[in-house]
Amino acid sequence: MDNPAAIGGHDPETEALPDVAPQLRELRRGRGLTLEAAAARAGLSPAHLSRLETGRRQPSLPMLLGLARVYGTTVSELLGEEPPERDPVIRAARAEPVEADGWIYRQAGSSSGRAMQPLRVTVPYGAQGDLVRVHPGEEWIHVLRGRLRLGLGDAVHVLEPGDSAHFDSMTPHRLAAAGQDGAELLFVHTLLTSPTNELCLPGGAHRR
Template identity: 75%
Template structure:
């Protein structure tokens, strides 16, 4: 499905400058706190980041300075931004999304209604899915997805299994599982949808 916005470095950064210890503030405590806050062990976080546990431990204790690619990778794993890793204050976000705020965005027959605020680790949308199949389109990407059918019937393919969901039914699965979504009812289906880049320890679908 959709991917959440990733963190981007400030405009005045350059990869060369970001690779030097002098160019980066002390991010070690924030790296450690974010990992613990996400419930990840040192070994699990290091594996997802493509680092050794010893290397990540040195980053968290301040004995090594992370490069920009490392910061980007860790920000995605922890569902945050590089700016937060660097301790920059995020702008205040309005927590309430009023009905009718913003125009719906159509794309490839789907209609996306905003149900959350941008820049969060979790993306929330209200979707209108058209009738019919997606052809050969199968989605596979890091993260988790949760959906809840409001109206119509939905066909959800997860790996080799196909599930039909009625109004009131929900699904929660890891999006590394190949998945496909289509409406069964001729007038389409409407659903609530939440996606996050954070991956659960279980890579099997939860239905």
């Protein structure tokens, strides 16, 4: 897999995230979870979660999604960018891009008190292509631009602009741009707010 530093123009191993790191620590403590318990539920090692909480490692979008499920919150809250509660309109000017491990995403709906979270995601070529995702819930994706390679279990599908996919996210899945120009998609996932829900990533899923 390509080094995210080459894709995003920075080194995620050393770049601190002053907004995300304190939020991760505060939410974990607020839920009464030890570092070990929260890490186990998110499919991370305690050392890895500790580095995320101290800003010594940048979390990927799948990690943020998993931690949001564990803490019963949303990626927006983790980033300290929660919009006004139940605001039905998301203005383009307010949907500022956020980069996580090579992917760039923008909020596409208000998730406060909702059962799902919509995002607009830009997937550069080579970013996160070998990361296998497995977690409770459902996902829906719709390709806006470029070509997207979707691996579902043993099957591989190449989605063209206008194509969509809707699947049970307990099925192991991978997402990657199928062309050098990358891909852009609408991405909707269900929010499972129980702190007992886990993001289960097979060993090696976070390798670079």
